[in-house]
Amino acid sequence: TPVIGVLALQGDVREHLIALASADALARPVRRPEELAEVDGLVIPGGESTTMSKLAALFGLLEPLRERVRDGMPVYGTCAGMILLADKILDPRSGQETVGGIDMIVRRNAFGRQNESFEAAVEVAGVEGGPVEGVFIRAPWVESVGAQARVVAEHGGHIVAVRQGNALATSFHPELTGDHRVHALFVEMVRAVG
Numbered sequence: 418t419p420v421i422g423v424l425a426l427q428g429d430v431r432e433h434l435i436a437l438a439s440a441d442a443l444a445r446p447v448r449r450p451e452e453l454a455e456v457d458g459l460v461i462p463g464g465e466s467t468t469m470s471k472l473a474a475l476f477g478l479l480e481p482l483r484e485r486v487r488d489g490m491p492v493y494g495t496c497a498g499m500i501l502l503a504d505k506i507l508d509p510r511s512g513q514e515t516v517g518g519i520d521m522i523v524r525r526n527a528f529g530r531q532n533e534s535f536e537a538a539v540e541v542a543g544v545e546g547g548p549v550e551g552v553f554i555r556a557p558w559v560e561s562v563g564a565q566a567r568v569v570a571e572h573g574g575h576i577v578a579v580r581q582g583n584a585l586a587t588s589f590h591p592e593l594t595g596d597h598r599v600h601a602l603f604v605e606m607v608r609a610v611g
């Protein structure tokens with residue numbers, strides 16, 4: 418059974434732990450480099466990307482995260498986590514760094530403010546059985562992807578999910594629904610490496 422961490426500095430950690438457990442992974446929070454070293458894969462949750470990147474730097478996790486992603490550890494980022502996995506942010510806040518790993522440019526808060534949050538059915542390549550219910554909360558979208566990255570979902574003409582090698586990112590939050598098929602896809606990605 419793969420051991421999958423959830424970066425637990427800020428954001429909706431608990432929901433991901435539950436979703437991973439119901440997709441048959443051993444899920445545990447990751448706050449320290451030693452904990453990162455012990456997982457087979459990692460989820461970077463939704464939350465606030467600037468805060469999360471600053472906390473990652475403060476906890477000495479930014480470089481270890483970059484290293485493990487470079488080494489091919491499977492990683493899945495939702496919303497703020499998607500922003501952390503982008504090689505480039507279109508409109509970064511000052512001092513905002515990313516882990517990177519996906520050759521894409523993201524636009525933060527692209528779908529509007531908190532009160533413009535919405536749900537929509539999204540067809541995700543690699544997820545069988547019909548569209549997933551995407552929850553979009555101050556969600557980013559992807560402006561463009563590089564040659565290595567593959568678009569796996571779009572909504573309203575915008576890219577909302579991307580995969581590059583062992584890295585997966587979605588603008589939306591499958592962990593906030595009872596449908597854990599995207600987490601199951603990620604667990605399979607981790608199994609394929611292990």
Ligand code: GLN
Binds near residue numbers: 462
């Ligand atoms: N807008 C947030 C950010 O820029 C992300 C929101 C979310 O993760 N739900 O980090």
